[in-house]
Amino acid sequence: MSHRNLTLIPLAAAVVLATVTACGTDDTAASSSTSSPATSAAAPAGLSCGGAGIDEKAQIKYRTEALIKAPLSTIWKLQTDVENWPAWQQPVESNKRLDQGQLRDGSQFQWRTPVPASATTPATTLVITSTVHQIQPESCIRWSGPAVGDGLRIDNGVHVWNFTQQGDSVLVRTEENWSGSQVEADVATSTAFLGAGLEAWLKDLKAAAEAHS
Template identity: 60%
Template sequence: MFSNVRIASFLIPLAVAGVLAGNVPAAQATTHGSRCRGEGVDASARIRYHADIVIKAPLSRIFRLQTRVEGWPDWQKPVLSSKRLDHGPLRAGSSWRWTTPAPATATTPATTMHITSTLRRLKSEDCLLWSGPAVGEGVRIDQGVHLWTFTRVKGGVRVHTEETWTGAQVEADVATSTKLLGAGLEAWLRDLKTAAESR
């Protein structure tokens, strides 16, 4: 239904993302139930994905790349723009607006998604949780909830991410939405690894 190139360019999740072809494995479509300061992704959401990667870089560098949200376009090609809507250090309640392309599907046109994310939980060099809607021409995700955790392990830092989507439009085709979400999360992790290890 989708070409690999078109899937790879979709929402790097809410951030709107290696599943570029084929079905998402059942194990990957479930959540680990991770939390950030007691809160996690939407437990009732039908669209969910989780993924992990080990990055051989200092935790401080990885966390800085992830939390300097206005700098996302510098190391993630799928992020077209990202702008903070408040000032000062990133903290619970901080918001930012960012954009990313979405491919055409059998039921929606190709478009640019406009995402407004609000940080719900933050623990320095440990975890992040944000949420918000994503809207494009003919496409809407009512609520994306995105969790990140960072754990020092032998050989580097294990970065774990989970995301859920809710909304009538994306829930009309759970398999395709999950596939697109998974592709975006996997791409985000690869880009974060490349950026952190090359600095």
């Protein structure tokens, strides 16, 4: 990954380390917007929550999934108790709710993650303000928002999560897209960063949920 592209930092906080590369586990399958036309034609329909999904026309998008052997209630609590993300996602420096009560349609939260210096930008902190648009308990959630830092910006990211019980495990699927002139200047690199972040997020969620179990 080129040093000149290290400014392309994703909403998925786990990719803030410049050395992270996209990878999967034996029970993780992934697809990205860089697939061939034939592969794209055979790809499954996009994920949704309450009938809404990501921006399918976006140049930068990524989808992946993992099977987690833990109770659905445990996985859901870890994912939606956003203020406690720092306890199981090391790159999340802080996360605060901008409203109170259970996470619901219209809820907002603002999280911060440090970004190391690159060849072209100084070390800074990325501030991500997320708004929940749809949420169905223990089933799905969809949020979006910008990520802004000193010299770093993603104008908007739309993120969807689906949770499906499969025997004694839960299939967790996630899909996200980005938009903005900075990230769209290098679609391939931005997609790689997005993918790395989502893969790492799922890996951390799986580890935390299975440890709780």
